[in-house]
Amino acid sequence: MNYQPVIGLEVHLHLKTKSKAFCGCSTEFGKEPNSQVCPVCLGFPGSLPVLNQTAFFYAVKTGLALNCSIAEFTKFDRKNYYYPDLPKNYQISQYDMPIASEGFLDIESEGKPKRVGIIRVHLEEDAGKLIHRDDSSCVDFNRAGIPLLEIVTKPEINSPLEAYEYLTLLKSTLEYLDVSDCDMEKGSLRCDANVSVRKKSETTLGTKTELKNMNSFKGVRDALAYEIDRQIEVLGSGGKLIQETRLWDPQKLKTHPMRSKEEAMDYRYFPEPDLPPFVIAKDKCAQIKREIPELPRQKVLRFMKEYNLSAYDARVLASSKSNALYAEECLVNYSGKDKKQIVNWLTGALLSQARSRNCPLSGLKVTPSDLIKLVGFVEKQQVSALSAKTVLAQMISTGRAPEEIIKEKNLSQICDESSLEAFIEEAIKENPKSVKDYQQGKQNALMFLVGQTMKKSKGKANPKVVQELLKRRI
């Protein structure tokens, strides 16, 4: 067990542009195969690429958000290889002059801060999509040419959990930047991992394997955990590891070597002659930097400081930009001293409803001001916590104000003694044994009588008041 895992992650990201990286074809997902192609992205002779400036500036923006240095001078290169999903037989990519390099992302893992170094962020184009059949493969080039950002970390991640935390924060950061959909199901965010293990005393890296085919962050975490165990087992039993690419099988929860007839790739990179180079002026860079919104980590720290939230609550609320906006509107306008009262509703009932509907908090028909009203009713004991849940469910399904629902469903809590008297009387009458038990010192018996009274009031009685009244009566 004295091995240390060393992990590096490579994320590929579709940028959220209307048109492809080098031509005007639409990037819309899910259209008829080969309906969004043109001479440029099909690699017809004589066609010329022209870079999409939105893709270019998104790359710069992402680099800045990841604390990278932005290249003053950058260019594109051809990465040559033959595969049927690549119509030109080369991919336009960046080799030795990426748009951004030498950055970092500060994450937190098991309560401890950790800085993950970023080697580079570069812009390239995606390949087409292959659908494999028994005897042949079908090719759809709609995806070919979609702007793709590659973000590569240093080999500084030391556990599957750290990898998971990095990916989660990276995704959230990218969503805040609004540069990508980050939808793994649609393939707009993909992740490969390089992993090796070494004895804790060693400083050189062990033999690595490259893991592919993980289709969720959980998949990345599980694949890494499996692969680390496998490598330690091989080394522990005196075996030797070989450098190879392995595929994650999410059904069998195992990695297996990718069978490939190819020898080591030799991409023969050379400068793309069809694209002149790019100069990123300092003032343009500064302008893009000003457009970067408050990012998730800064927001978490501010939520903790300004609203006195726990680190956990702050992280949950800040993980999505839209939810953070909604939460902050609630937090600012909620006049109660203890923000926890409203935070519990946000991170609890409301967020779980939003998740089950796969929508943001703002998609639930409950306005922040209505939520604040509801929490206020609970605090003033005008409605019980239990009834409030029913009210919230109604608010979510109808979008109506809480006071209307409380009135219509007759859910307001009964606090005044005279109205409760009758229920208590009945409960005492029907349960003489419990009354006796309580009088003989059994505390549980009192709680039973409270429960019986609650039942008679159809859950509307205020349990605290009932308890006090019962104590006085018996």
Added chain:
Amino acid sequence: MQIKEDTLNYLAHLGRIELEAQESKILSGQLKDILDFIDQLKKVDIKDVSATSHILSISNVLRDDLSGESLTREDALKNAPVKEGNFFVVPKVIE
């Protein structure tokens, strides 16, 4: 500079072309001539010439992110040796 047979075969493989023995002989001669021709550049004094990655002294040619017309599917697939429905079809590429 002589081109070794191994080098030529490797290049042919990278380019996915098959060469007959006769063709190999002709091509290795031609490759040698090309490399020798390019090698003349080594003699040029470039002390005062700055490095470049592009032949034209222009930069930042960008276009607005607007999506325009694509080819019709018929046109896109017109020259495909094998097609099926809306797809290009190729020999199976994975085992």
